[in-house]
Amino acid sequence: MAVIEVSKLHKRYGGTVAVDDVSFDVERGEIFGILGPNGAGKTTTVECVGGLRTPDHGAVSVLGLDPRRDRADLTQRVGVQLQQSELPEKMKVGEALELYSSFYRKPADWERLIDDLGLGGKRDARFGKLSGGQKQRVSIALALAGSPEIAILDELTTGLDPQARRDTWQLIEQIRDRGVTIVLVTHFMEEAERLCDRIAVIDSGRVAAIDTPAGLVSRVSPGQRIRFRPSPALDDRLLRDLPEVHEVTRSGEQLAVSGSDGLLQAVTSVLARNNIIAADLRVEQTSLDDAFVALTGRSIN
Numbered sequence: 001m002a003v004i005e006v007s008k009l010h011k012r013y014g015g016t017v018a019v020d021d022v023s024f025d026v027e028r029g030e031i032f033g034i035l036g037p038n039g040a041g042k043t044t045t046v047e048c049v050g051g052l053r054t055p056d057h058g059a060v061s062v063l064g065l066d067p068r069r070d071r072a073d074l075t076q077r078v079g080v081q082l083q084q085s086e087l088p089e090k091m092k093v094g095e096a097l098e099l100y101s102s103f104y105r106k107p108a109d110w111e112r113l114i115d116d117l118g119l120g121g122k123r124d125a126r127f128g129k130l131s132g133g134q135k136q137r138v139s140i141a142l143a144l145a146g147s148p149e150i151a152i153l154d155e156l157t158t159g160l161d162p163q164a165r166r167d168t169w170q171l172i173e174q175i176r177d178r179g180v181t182i183v184l185v186t187h188f189m190e191e192a193e194r195l196c197d198r199i200a201v202i203d204s205g206r207v208a209a210i211d212t213p214a215g216l217v218s219r220v221s222p223g224q225r226i227r228f229r230p231s232p233a234l235d236d237r238l239l240r241d242l243p244e245v246h247e248v249t250r251s252g253e254q255l256a257v258s259g260s261d262g263l264l265q266a267v268t269s270v271l272a273r274n275n276i277i278a279a280d281l282r283v284e285q286t287s288l289d290d291a292f293v294a295l296t297g298r299s300i301n
């Protein structure tokens with residue numbers, strides 16, 4: 001059952017069209033990713049979903065409610081953690097959670113929440129003294145303070161080190177396991193691939209595709225890519241002439257050869273016949289990065 005329905009959403013700021021005819025549905029219980037580069041319109045989209053912005057056109061329904069008209073009801077049922085949510089530096093973690101919980105009709109047990117989020121020892125710590133990862137945990141805790149059915153999390157792991165990012169991913173999975181539907185805005189491929197059940201790829205305000213991570217990857221022509229350093233150096237034409245080879249690119253001494261199934265065998269046979277050793281040989285499968293490039297014509301970064 002869809003808990004969020006967005007249809008032909010459109011929003012412009014002066015001369016900039018930020019969101020251009022965006023449509024998608026989010027099913028109950030899933031982690032739905034909104035993936036795109038900076039400026040793609042992701043934040044504007046989720047702000048419209050959360051009732052924080054008014055679309056110019058289009059329809060948004062969240063748990064059957066209109067986010068603008070029914071804002072008071074919606075805030076009781078949808079937790080929003082937006083980019084750069086900052087608390088006063090001197091505020092203590094426990095004070096912030098207690099205050100936020102008081103806004104809700106059915107608040108979560110905030111003491112348990114801070115324990116669950118690994119912040120038990122930080123209850124009396126001031127927000128300004130926390131690490132980046134701890135601040136993110138507090139902002140997740142605040143988004144969950146009202147026991148929401150849906151949590152909207154925007155660029156949650158930007159600025160975190162790889163370990164803190166992985167810890168945050170685990171947390172998000174735990175939150176989903178409790179039955180909360182999650183909308184996750186991100187520009188990290190790995191994050192989207194690891195966490196999301198489905199992803200809307202957004203570029204320049206438009207939806208380029210919506211699918212599971214595996215479904216997005218399978219839209220790109222299936223094939224293989226191999227990388228190696230030929231020793232001695234090799235004339236690229238030997239490889240380009242093979243029917244299995246689509247493309248040969250060179251970066252310094254390293255060659256990247258992409259092509260269809262059977263590529264590895266065809267290339268290694270040519271190398272063996274010509275007494276060429278393939279040093280540092282790696283075989284790569286098509287990734288979400290490749291899918292993104294194929295869908296949008298450019299890399300996310």
Ligand SMILES: Nc1ncnc2c1ncn2[C@@H]1O[C@H](COP(=O)(O)OP(=O)(O)OP(=O)(O)O)[C@@H](O)[C@H]1O
Pocket residue numbers: 013016017018036037038039040041042043044045187
């Ligand atoms: N309040 C605003 N006033 C004017 N332009 C805005 C405003 N907010 C966003 N924009 C512009 O709208 C476009 C979409 O911005 P938005 O923040 O929604 O994208 P995003 O995908 O979330 O990017 P980021 O990841 O950098 O936040 C950008 O070109 C941005 O500069």
